[in-house]
Amino acid sequence: MTATEQQAEGRARKPEPFAAPKGIPEYLPPESAGFSHVRDTLAGAAARAGYGHIELPVFEDTGLFARGVGESTDVVSKEMYTFADRGGRSVTLRPEGTAGVVRSVIEHNLDKQGLPVKLRYAGPFFRYERPQAGRYRQLQQVGVEAIGIDDPALDAEVIAIADEGFRALGLTGYRLELTSLGDAACRPRYRELLQEYLAGLDLDEPTRERAAINPLRVLDDKRPEVRAAMADAPLLMDHLSAEAAEHHAAVLTHLDDLGVAYTPNPRMVRGLDYYTKTTFEFVHDGLGAQSGIGGGGRYDGLMGTLGGPDLSGVGFGIGVDRTLLACGVEGVQPWSVARAEVFGVPLGEDARRRLVVIAARLRAQGVRVDLSYGNRGLKGAMKSADRSGARFALVLGARDLESGTIGLKDLVSGDQQDVPLDGVIDAVVTAVAAEVG
Ligand code: HAM
Numbered sequence: 001m002t003a004t005e006q007q008a009e010g011r012a013r014k015p016e017p018f019a020a021p022k023g024i025p026e027y028l029p030p031e032s033a034g035f036s037h038v039r040d041t042l043a044g045a046a047a048r049a050g051y052g053h054i055e056l057p058v059f060e061d062t063g064l065f066a067r068g069v070g071e072s073t074d075v076v077s078k079e080m081y082t083f084a085d086r087g088g089r090s091v092t093l094r095p096e097g098t099a100g101v102v103r104s105v106i107e108h109n110l111d112k113q114g115l116p117v118k119l120r121y122a123g124p125f126f127r128y129e130r131p132q133a134g135r136y137r138q139l140q141q142v143g144v145e146a147i148g149i150d151d152p153a154l155d156a157e158v159i160a161i162a163d164e165g166f167r168a169l170g171l172t173g174y175r176l177e178l179t180s181l182g183d184a185a186c187r188p189r190y191r192e193l194l195q196e197y198l199a200g201l202d203l204d205e206p207t208r209e210r211a212a213i214n215p216l217r218v219l220d221d222k223r224p225e226v227r228a229a230m231a232d233a234p235l236l237m238d239h240l241s242a243e244a245a246e247h248h249a250a251v252l253t254h255l256d257d258l259g260v261a262y263t264p265n266p267r268m269v270r271g272l273d274y275y276t277k278t279t280f281e282f283v284h285d286g287l288g289a290q291s292g293i294g295g296g297g298r299y300d301g302l303m304g305t306l307g308g309p310d311l312s313g314v315g316f317g318i319g320v321d322r323t324l325l326a327c328g329v330e331g332v333q334p335w336s337v338a339r340a341e342v343f344g345v346p347l348g349e350d351a352r353r354r355l356v357v358i359a360a361r362l363r364a365q366g367v368r369v370d371l372s373y374g375n376r377g378l379k380g381a382m383k384s385a386d387r388s389g390a391r392f393a394l395v396l397g398a399r400d401l402e403s404g405t406i407g408l409k410d411l412v413s414g415d416q417q418d419v420p421l422d423g424v425i426d427a428v429v430t431a432v433a434a435e436v437g
Contacts, residue, residue, distance in 0.1 A: 023131030024138040025321055030337035030389070035140075037335035038169060038324045042142040043122050045165035049157060051120035051144045056100040058124070062090040068099030068306055070273025072213040079127040093126035096272065097143045097317060098299065099306070105147055106308035115148030115311075122320070134290030134322050143296075145315035147303065152247050155278040155298060155314050156254030162282060162294050162316050163260050169323070170332035174284040174293060177265035178255075180248040181216075181279045183300065185241035191215055193234045201229050220269040237266040244277055251278050274299040278314065284322070286329035293326055294318035338389025340370035341432050343411075345381040347397035354421070355396050358406075361425050367432050385411060391435050392428065 020026055027035040047053075062082050069076050081093040094100055101119055104110070110117045122142045129135050144161060146154050159176065166174060182190060194215045203211065203218075207226065211218050219230060240248065255262055262280075270279055279297035287293070296316025303311040327333065344359050346352035359369040370388050372381035378395075385393045395407035395416075405418040408427060419427040 021137070023129070023136050025136055029339060033335050033337045034324055034327065034333065035320065038327065039122055039140065039142055039320045041168050041334075042162075042165035042318050042320065042323065043120055045161045045168060046120040046142070046144045049118070049144075049161050051118040051146075051161075054101060054104065054119040054121050056094065056097060056104065056121055056123070059091045059093050060100055060103065062092040064099050064103055064306070065092055065095060068102065068274065068302060069096060073271055073273055075127060075271055079129055081126045081128060095127050096125055097121050097123075097141060098145060098272075098274065098302070098313075098315060101143075101145045101315075102147070102299075102302050102306050102308065102313065106303065106306060111148050111303075111309060111311055116154060117147040118144070119147075120144045132290070134287055134325055136321060140320035141317040142320055143315060143317040145313055147313040148311045150247075150298075150300065150312040152250035152278075153254055155247075155251045156258060156260075158296065158314050158316055159251075159255065159262075159280060160258050160260055162296075162318055165318065166282065166293070166323070168334075169327060170334050171284075171323070171326055171330055173286055173330050174282050174326065176260065176262045176280060176282055177268055178252075178262045178278070178280045179237060179264060179266050179268045180240055180244055180277050181270075181275045181297070182236050182240050183244045183276050186236070186239055186244055187276075190234065190236045190239045193239065194219075197233050203229070214273070216269050219267045235266040237264075247277050270295060270297065274302045274305070276300040280316075282318070284326045284329070287322060287325055290322060292319070293322045336389070338391070339368070340388045340390045341368045341435070342370075342392045342394060342428055343385035343388050343390035344369060344371040345378065345385060345393055345395045346372065347378060347395070350398065350401055351396040354401065355394065358394065358424055362428055365425065365429050367429060392431060394424070394428065 062080070065080060066076055071077065075095050080095055082090060085091050101121065105117055120143065124138050124140055126138055128137055131137060144158060146158060163176065181187070195211070198211045198215055198218060207218060207221065218226065219233065221227065221230065252262070268279060268281060275297045277298040277300065281295040282293045283291045284293045285291060294316055296314070298312065298314040300312040302313060303309060342362060344355040346355040355371060359371050362369045370390065372384050376384065382393065391411055393409040393411055395409060400406050400418070404421050406421050406424050407416050408419050408431065409416040
């Protein structure tokens with residue numbers, strides 16, 4: 001076929017529509033109202049504790065994640081979206097936020113401006129995982145990082161912020177699992193102990209290989225035969241250094257003071273290598289296999305590993321997608337899906353000109369207003385009003401214009417009153433405020 005023939009055929013045939021990449025949830029109205037509410041509520045809890053907003057690059061030097069998150073982790077070895085840019089540099093779509101925050105703190109010397117450096121972030125992260133319910137290739141997190149002070153009260157603060165965020169959404173069906181992964185003083189010795197224990201087991205080859213890279217990973221192997229074999233494995237919690245044990249006890253005391261309940265999980269293993277001391281996960285049992293709605297912990301070596309000063313850090317990342325799913329499972333919906341509070345229905349051109357202005361004035365007063373466009377007729381326009389979720393409709397026709405009034409209809413009760421056109425802004429603002437109040 002010649003190029004001209006191909007073009008002609010292309011014109012005749014409608015092109016196939018595109019689909020979004022696999023494993024990426026899209027949030028469309030009206031459900032997207034829930035997504036933004038969850039994200040903003042979680043970020044709000046962090047803002048109230050003095051965490052400043054940081055907007056990070058969506059992609060970074062690949063080496064940052066390889067070194068920061070750990071080459072042996074699944075996240076780095078199997079799940080990264082890595083590509084060469086047009087200048088031949090290897091870059092990676094961020095799989096998580098901590099490495100980027102630490103890089104930024106070092107690069108901009110934020111630690112010289114008073115400690116701790118407290119930052120919060122929200123946005124998409126990318127992991128090439130096998131998509132399933134609650135596990136996506138583009139996932140959304142709200143995260144915080146507090147860098148530069150090794151104070152157990154800060155660990156407790158970070159945990160309490162996440163807990164407060166979940167509570168503010170009305171969630172109750174989650175629990176906080178907590179452990180300590182020790183420090184540089186006790187981890188190497190414990191690793192040896194665990195390796196000795198593992199050497200005495202009859203493990204299959206892949207598990208043996210995993211154990212050689214990171215023996216801790218075998219602790220959370222879900223297979224019953226491995227679980228049984230690991231029942232008597234030594235646990236790091238029983239081999240903590242005096243300092244790590246003291247730190248952990250202090251974190252627990254603060255959580256008790258705060259009334260934040262926790263479940264010790266000495267077998268917790270996180271998918272990222274930088275954790276030390278306090279390590280935690282928020283788990284929601286209503287979500288099936290992907291039950292982790294948030295996780296985090298302390299990472300006392302990361303600043304140093306990434307070439308910065310030897311400063312400690314602690315933080316969390318909460319999965320916005322999964323938290324939204326948890327709201328669905330618990331049937332909590334503390335947000336409104338209404339796009340507008342007031343919907344304008346003009347009947348005729350003169351009425352439209354007038355309503356366009358009324359809508360603009362109301363919006364300037366903070367009222368959410370939408371209008372019917374095109375010549376829809378009263379019935380079609382009222383249908384749009386209902387669909388918008390608005391509580392009130394403003395109906396304006398030629399006869400109203402003559403009498404200097406406008407119809408204000410309560411779409412829930414069906415009551416309609418005529419209000420003077422020159423007092424419509426006040427009347428609507430009052431009606432909407434009464435509704436909200
Ligand atoms: P993470 O546990 O890898 O930690 O991820 C945090 C949360 O992101 C998870 O608990 C989960 O809710 C959500 N998440 C992770 N992967 C997916 C996915 N494929 N689909 C949907 N949701 C997902 C971190 O990323 C650390 N940077 C957290 C942190 C901050 N630690 C210290 N500071």
